[in-house]
Amino acid sequence: MAKTGRPKGTNNKEVTCSLRMDVETKKRLEAYCRKKNILKSEAMRRAINLLTMGAEEI
Numbered sequence: 001m002a003k004t005g006r007p008k009g010t011n012n013k014e015v016t017c018s019l020r021m022d023v024e025t026k027k028r029l030e031a032y033c034r035k036k037n038i039l040k041s042e043a044m045r046r047a048i049n050l051l052t053m054g055a056e057e058i
Helices: 023-036 040-052
Strands: none
Touching: 023 040
């Protein structure tokens, strides 16, 4: 019997990470996501990428 569901892609996100934040930070994140029309997870991936660019220099 064939598997059901979506087929696997080439860049699967297999790791789940939960995060605690205050209400004000959550509101700022949601406002940013609405403005950029992106998911919260994508916004956090972008932030991590920005934070780690050039980290070798620190």
